[in-house]
Amino acid sequence: xxxxxxxxxxxxxxxxxxxxxxxxxTLERITASATELVDGCDAAGILVLRGRQVQTLAPTDRxxxxxxxxxxxxxxxxxxxxxxxxxxxxVFRIEDLTAQRLRWPAYAPRAHALGxxxxxxxxLFTEEEDLGALNLYSRKPGAFTEASELAGWLLASHxxxxxxxxxxxxxxEHAVATRHAIGEAxxxxxxxxxxxxxxxxxxxxxxxxxxNIKLREVARLVCEHGALSNP
Numbered sequence: 001x002x003x004x005x006x007x008x009x010x011x012x013x014x015x016x017x018x019x020x021x022x023x024x025x026t027l028e029r030i031t032a033s034a035t036e037l038v039d040g041c042d043a044a045g046i047l048v049l050r051g052r053q054v055q056t057l058a059p060t061d062r063x064x065x066x067x068x069x070x071x072x073x074x075x076x077x078x079x080x081x082x083x084x085x086x087x088x089x090x091v092f093r094i095e096d097l098t099a100q101r102l103r104w105p106a107y108a109p110r111a112h113a114l115g116x117x118x119x120x121x122x123x124l125f126t127e128e129e130d131l132g133a134l135n136l137y138s139r140k141p142g143a144f145t146e147a148s149e150l151a152g153w154l155l156a157s158h159x160x161x162x163x164x165x166x167x168x169x170x171x172x173e174h175a176v177a178t179r180h181a182i183g184e185a186x187x188x189x190x191x192x193x194x195x196x197x198x199x200x201x202x203x204x205x206x207x208x209x210x211x212n213i214k215l216r217e218v219a220r221l222v223c224e225h226g227a228l229s230n231p
Contacts, residue, residue, distance in 0.1 A: 006151060009037050010158065017162035027058035030159040034136050035060055038120075038151045040143030041136045046124065047071075047079045048132035054080070063137055066114050070107060077107040079121050079135045090123040093149045096141040117141040120149060122156035124163055134159055178216040185222035192227060203228070 013033045020026040027046055034044035045064030046057040054072035059065050071077030078092050078100075094100055097116050100108045120136040134156045138144060144152075182204065189200040207228050208215045222228060 006037060009033075010154065013037070013155075014158055014162075017158065020162075023163075024058070026162055030134065030155075030162065031058040031060050033159075034134065034152070034155060037155055038136055039145070039148050040118070040138045040140070041120075041148070041152075042139050042143075043137040044135065046132050046134055049080070057132070061137075063115060063139075064135065067111055067116060067135075067137065070110055070114070074106045074110075076104050077111070078104070078119055079133050091149065091153060092119075092121045093144055094119045095144065098141065115139050118143045120144050120152050122152055124156060124160040178219070181216060181219040181223060185219035188222050188226060 013029070016029055016033075017026055020029055031044040031046065035041050043059070043061035043063050045059035045061075045068065047068050048055045048057060054068055056065050056068040059068075067077070068079065071080040078094060081092075095118055097108055097112050097118060116137055117140045118138045122134045124132050124134050134152075136144070136152055182201075185204060186197060186200040189195060189203055190197060193200075193203075195203070204215060204218050204222070207213070208218045211218075218228070
């Protein structure tokens with residue numbers, strides 16, 4: 001690793017992460033940065049577990065998706081372990097996947113057949129929440145060194161904060177948009193049915209509960225059609 005150049009690239013990446021316009025764009029910049037900044041990294045992706053469901057985010061190569069799908073099918077594997085529990089390993093480095101048949105007897109030989117030679121993974125987390133695992137792949141055994149692991153850990157630390165920030169921003173934008181839509185729908189009902197603000201909101205709330213539809217969706221229907229089927 002050329003640490004002076006790495007530091008400059010990390011600073012540039014940090015600025016880029018803050019400038020992204022969406023969560024997806026932020027994640028794509030994170031995984032692309034892994035292939036650019038970490039020696040030996042041929043592909044990268046973020047694995048998120050929701051219950052037993054595996055989701056692959058921002059993969060840079062089909063290899064990432066295939067590895068995640070394989071771990072989901074088998075219920076084992078290093079990325080699966082890293083993302084599964086905050087009590088597990090927060091960082092792992094596998095120099096040669098073929099030497100891991102005892103630890104992951106089903107996954108290791110099949111991942112090797114996919115073309116995985118060595119791997120690293122980093123749990124993306126802030127102090128408040130676990131977010132998933134950033135996983136780095138090389139097609140060559142022995143590609144990742146201690147320096148590669150340190151570089152990956154530094155990248156993951158920045159990535160976790162950027163991921164959390166982008167997600168919070170998206171949630172806030174969604175909340176503001178929902179509030180605006182509800183206010184507009186209430187205005188439509190107040191004007192068309194000559195009801196008070198409280199009564200208009202009660203109409204929306206009651207329709208939401210009776211029809212098992214989220215309040216923001218009820219508001220959207222009113223905004224689009226000017227009324228509800230049974231106000």
